[in-house]
Amino acid sequence: MSLRTFKMVIAIVIGGFLIAGIYISVLVVERQGALRQISLYNPAWEAGQAASEFIRLEQRLSELGRPGSTVDRNEVELRYDILVGRAQILTEGRFQGLLERNPEHGATLRELQDRLAAIQPLVGELDRNPAAARQALDILRPLEGKLAQLASAAHNHGAALVQKDQQELVRLHWLFSGIAVSLILIGVVLILLLDRHNRLLTRAHQELHVLAHQDALTGLPNRVVLRERLEQGLAGLRAKGPSLAVAYLDLDHFKDVNDSFGHETGDELLKAVAERLRDCIPVDEGHTKNLISRFGGDEFAILQTGIRRPEESAALAARIVEALRAPFSVNGQEIFIGTSIGIALAQGGVTSSQILKHADMALYHAKADGRGTFRFFEPAMDEQLHARRLLEADLRKAMANGEFELHYQPQINLKANEITGFETLLRWHHPERGPIPPSEFIPVAEDTGLLSTLGEWILEQACREAAGWPRNIHVAVNLSPVQFRSRGLVQSVSRALAVSGLAPERLELEITESVLLQDNEATLSMLHQLRRLGVRIAMDDFGTGYSSLSYLRSFPFDKIKIDQSFVREMSQRADCAAIVQSVASLGANLGMPTVAEGIETEDQLRRIEAAGCTDAQGYYFGRPRPARDLVHTLAALRQPTEVA
Known part of the structure; x- marks a missing residue:
C-alpha cells in the first residue's frame, strides 16, 4: 500500500467517524422527542379522573339529607370544586389533540362545563333548599354516559401513543446500537491500519539503515559500520582486558580479472570472495567477535574484538590467505587470485583513524613482501615477538630446571x-614472573x-x-x-x-x-x-x-x-x-x-x-x-x- 493510498483510507475512516457521530446526535435528539411524547399519556389519566369525580359528586348529592348519611354541604361543595378544576384542565393544553380528533368529545366537555355552571346556584342553596340536591342530580345525570365514553376514548388514545412510542424507542435503540458497533469496528480497522503503517515505516527505516550500512554487492557491512564498531571497541578497551585488531585485505591480481573477463565476472568474484570469508571467519568464535566489511573495489577489512593474543589474528589471517588461494569457479571460468593482509593491533591510546592507518601501512608491506601473505604493523610486532621469544626461551629451560x-x-x-x-x-612456577597461567604458555608450547x-x-x-x-x-x-x-x-x-x-x-x-x-x-x-x-x-x-x-x-x-x-x-x-x-x-x-x-x-x-x-x-x-x-x-x- 502506497503512502497516498494509506492517507486516503485514513481520511475515509475519519470521515466515517464524523458522519456516524453526527447521525448519533440526530438519533439522540429523536429519542428525546420520543421520551417527551410520554408526557402526553397524562391527559388520558386526567379524563379518567374527571369521570371519577363526576360520579363521586353524584354520589354525594344523592346521599345528602338521607337518614344516617354523613355527607354534608361542605363535602358536596368540595367535590363540586374538584370536578370544576378537572373540567378546566381538560379544556387546556395537551388534551386538545384528542378533542380535535373527535368533535363529539369537545361537545361533551362543553356540556359538562355548562351543567356545572347550572348547578352552581343549587350547590350554594343545599342548606336552605332540600330539593336543590335532587335538582342538581337531574341536571348532571344525562352526562354520565358521555363522560364515560370520553374517559374510554382518552384511555385508548393514550394506549395507542404508548405503543407507538415504544416501537419508536426500540427502533432508535437498534439504530443506536448498530452505529455504536460500527464505530467500534471502524476503530479496530483504524488501529490495524495505523499498525500496518507503523510496520511499513519501520521496514522502510530498516531498509534505509541497511542501504546506509551495507555493501549493495556483497551484503557485507560497509566502511561506516566498521568505523562505528571500531570506535565502540576502542572505547571499551581496558588495560589488562581483551584487545582488538583490524586487518586490511586486498585481492591480488583482481584488476587482471576485470580486464580479462569483464566487470560482471569481477562482481561475481567479489560475491564469491565474501562468501568464502564468511565461511572462514565465524561471526562469534569463542571469546572473539569478528566483523567482515567491504570498503569498496577489491578491498575488505576485518575487525576482531575480544582477542587476547596476537596469534589469534595471525591464525585468522593465515586461514584467509589459504582459503583465497584456492581457485574460484565464476561463470564457468576457473580463476586464481590471492590476498595480502595487513594487521594492526590496538595499542595504548590509539584512535580509530590511527589503527586504520596502521593496518593500511601493514598491508602495503605485505604486498611489498611478495603478496599472498600477511604482516603486522611493525612496532606492535616487535614488542609481541620479543615477549614471545622470552617466553619460549624460558619455556625450554623450565623443564630442565624443574619449574x-x-x-x-x-x-x-x-x-x-x-x-x-x-x-x-x-x-608453571616461573622463578621471576611467578605463576604463569596455562592459557599463556600452552599455545607457545604447541606452536614450538x-x-x-x-x-x-x-x-x-x-x-x-x-x-x-x-x-x-x-x-x-x-x-x-x-x-x-x-x-x-x-x-x-x-x-x-x-x-x-x-x-x-x-x-x-x-x-x-x-x-x-x-x-x-x-x-x-x-x-x-x-x-x-x-x-x-x-x-x-x-x-x-x-x-x-x-x-x-x-x-x-x-x-x-x-x-x-x-x-x-x-x-x-x-x-x-x-x-x-x-x-x-x-x-x-x-x-x-x-x-x-x-x-x-x-x-x-x-x-x-x-x-x-x-x-x-x-x-x-x-x-x-x-x-x-x-x-x-x-x-x-x-x-x-x-x-x-
Whole structure:
C-alpha cells in the first residue's frame, strides 16, 4: 500500500467517524422527542379522573339529607370544586389533540362545563333548599354516559401513543446500537491500519539503515559500520582486558580479472570472495567477535574484538590467505587470485583513524613482501615477538630446571559421596614472573613443538604420583590434539604405565572433540588401541564441539564430562539446565557416568544432582593441590584445618 493510498483510507475512516457521530446526535435528539411524547399519556389519566369525580359528586348529592348519611354541604361543595378544576384542565393544553380528533368529545366537555355552571346556584342553596340536591342530580345525570365514553376514548388514545412510542424507542435503540458497533469496528480497522503503517515505516527505516550500512554487492557491512564498531571497541578497551585488531585485505591480481573477463565476472568474484570469508571467519568464535566489511573495489577489512593474543589474528589471517588461494569457479571460468593482509593491533591510546592507518601501512608491506601473505604493523610486532621469544626461551629451560608441577583436583561420586579420582592440571612456577597461567604458555608450547615432550612428562609424572594413592582412586590426564598427531601416543601411555606400575584401569585419558575433528579414522583407531591397554577414555567439554552424538556412536567412551559453561549458567538460563539434564539422561541410557565440571556453589551442586549427573568436580569440593597435599576422602577434604 502506497503512502497516498494509506492517507486516503485514513481520511475515509475519519470521515466515517464524523458522519456516524453526527447521525448519533440526530438519533439522540429523536429519542428525546420520543421520551417527551410520554408526557402526553397524562391527559388520558386526567379524563379518567374527571369521570371519577363526576360520579363521586353524584354520589354525594344523592346521599345528602338521607337518614344516617354523613355527607354534608361542605363535602358536596368540595367535590363540586374538584370536578370544576378537572373540567378546566381538560379544556387546556395537551388534551386538545384528542378533542380535535373527535368533535363529539369537545361537545361533551362543553356540556359538562355548562351543567356545572347550572348547578352552581343549587350547590350554594343545599342548606336552605332540600330539593336543590335532587335538582342538581337531574341536571348532571344525562352526562354520565358521555363522560364515560370520553374517559374510554382518552384511555385508548393514550394506549395507542404508548405503543407507538415504544416501537419508536426500540427502533432508535437498534439504530443506536448498530452505529455504536460500527464505530467500534471502524476503530479496530483504524488501529490495524495505523499498525500496518507503523510496520511499513519501520521496514522502510530498516531498509534505509541497511542501504546506509551495507555493501549493495556483497551484503557485507560497509566502511561506516566498521568505523562505528571500531570506535565502540576502542572505547571499551581496558588495560589488562581483551584487545582488538583490524586487518586490511586486498585481492591480488583482481584488476587482471576485470580486464580479462569483464566487470560482471569481477562482481561475481567479489560475491564469491565474501562468501568464502564468511565461511572462514565465524561471526562469534569463542571469546572473539569478528566483523567482515567491504570498503569498496577489491578491498575488505576485518575487525576482531575480544582477542587476547596476537596469534589469534595471525591464525585468522593465515586461514584467509589459504582459503583465497584456492581457485574460484565464476561463470564457468576457473580463476586464481590471492590476498595480502595487513594487521594492526590496538595499542595504548590509539584512535580509530590511527589503527586504520596502521593496518593500511601493514598491508602495503605485505604486498611489498611478495603478496599472498600477511604482516603486522611493525612496532606492535616487535614488542609481541620479543615477549614471545622470552617466553619460549624460558619455556625450554623450565623443564630442565624443574619449574613445572602437577596439581590435582578431586572428582566426587555423588551417590557414594566419596572421592573417586583426581584430574591432572599443569602449573608453571616461573622463578621471576611467578605463576604463569596455562592459557599463556600452552599455545607457545604447541606452536614450538614442545607440547609433545611436555605431554609425555605430564603423563609419566601423573601415573607415578597416582600409583601411591588408594587403589580405588583413578587419575585423569588431558590429551591434546598435538599428542594424537605424534602417532607415538599409545607407546607413551604404555611406557608411563609400565614405569609407574599404575594399574591401567586407574588411568583415565580425557580428550575433547577437537581431537576427533582431525584425521577421524586414525584417531578412532588410536583410541581403540588405548582401550586395549585397559585405560579409560572420557569425552571432555561435551557439547562445545560439532558432532558430539556421532562421536559417542563411533566410540564407546567410559565417561562424559559436561563443560562448566553450562553448569555455571544453570540458574540463569533454562537452556543450560535442559542441556545438562539431557546429557545426564543420555549418559544414563548409554551406561556412561556424567561429570559436571565447574561446581562452585551448593546451589549448583543441588541442580546437577537433580539433573541426574553422577559425578561432580569444582572449587566447591576443593582447589587443585600438589600430590603432597592431597587427601583421599571427602570427609578429610572438608575438614577446616585443611589448607585450600
